[in-house]
Amino acid sequence: MDTDARLVPAAVPRRPEGVALVLHGGGARRDRMRVSPTQLSVLRMVPVAHRIARSGRRRLAVYRLLNSARGWDTRHTPVSDVHWALGRISDDLGPLPVSLVGHSLGGRAALLAGGAPDVQSVVALAPWVQLSDSPQLPGRDVLVVHGTDDRIASWDRARSVTDRLRPEADRVGFVSVEGGRHAMLRHHRLFDGLAAEFVAATLLGDRAVGPVADVLGGRYLVET
Numbered sequence: 494m495d496t497d498a499r500l501v502p503a504a505v506p507r508r509p510e511g512v513a514l515v516l517h518g519g520g521a522r523r524d525r526m527r528v529s530p531t532q533l534s535v536l537r538m539v540p541v542a543h544r545i546a547r548s549g550r551r552r553l554a555v556y557r558l559l560n561s562a563r564g565w566d567t568r569h570t571p572v573s574d575v576h577w578a579l580g581r582i583s584d585d586l587g588p589l590p591v592s593l594v595g596h597s598l599g600g601r602a603a604l605l606a607g608g609a610p611d612v613q614s615v616v617a618l619a620p621w622v623q624l625s626d627s628p629q630l631p632g633r634d635v636l637v638v639h640g641t642d643d644r645i646a647s648w649d650r651a652r653s654v655t656d657r658l659r660p661e662a663d664r665v666g667f668v669s670v671e672g673g674r675h676a677m678l679r680h681h682r683l684f685d686g687l688a689a690e691f692v693a694a695t696l697l698g699d700r701a702v703g704p705v706a707d708v709l710g711g712r713y714l715v716e717t
Contacts, residue, residue, distance in 0.1 A: 497561040504546035509554035511696030518597025548689035575606035614695035621646040640673020666708025
């Protein structure tokens with residue numbers, strides 16, 4: 494598949510046991526504008542990727558995906574870029590369980606691409622979703638983390654889409670961050686930490702604590 498998307502390795506151990514693919518957000522600025530590695534929506538995911546790599550303790554390969562274009566182009570959406578990236582990773586590392594971790598439109602892409610064969614879990618941070626979105630995630634573990642003061646991506650829409658996942662997904666959790674905003678700056682350690690812990694728990698079987706343990710134990714809504 495022809496694409497301008499790029500994979501950026503954050504950590505690739507010699508014999509990884511799983512893969513985390515980190516997806517950025519960012520709205521469109523003009524038609525088919527190329528993604529810059531220095532745009533804020535991309536840089537925002539660098540500490541998330543590093544936090545996941547630390548939690549993986551050299552057992553996880555962690556990549557960041559730079560989409561082929563900014564925003565959500567219906568002719569070639571970020572979902573297509575995710576599928577391209579999964580194919581590249583599988584070619585390089587062989588079949589491994591994957592966790593998709595995305596913010597904003599990257600969270601939407603993670604949810605909509607999460608039905609891909611190798612994907613085992615999905616983390617959507619402040620996902621920008623539409624009520625018409627219908628992710629198909631049978632047997633996946635899903636965590637959605639959303640701030641109550643997010644003025645860009647709707648908390649209500651994210652909660653509604655998450656609700657609809659429960660009948661077929663394996664374990665689904667929605668963590669509501671009191672006072673959290675879309676950029677995740679004020680509560681970044683909480684957003685990053687929940688993502689990293691969920692990835693390590695679902696891909697490596699690490700022991701989870703707090704909200705992630707509650708989600709994996711079957712409790713759906715966790716207020717924090």
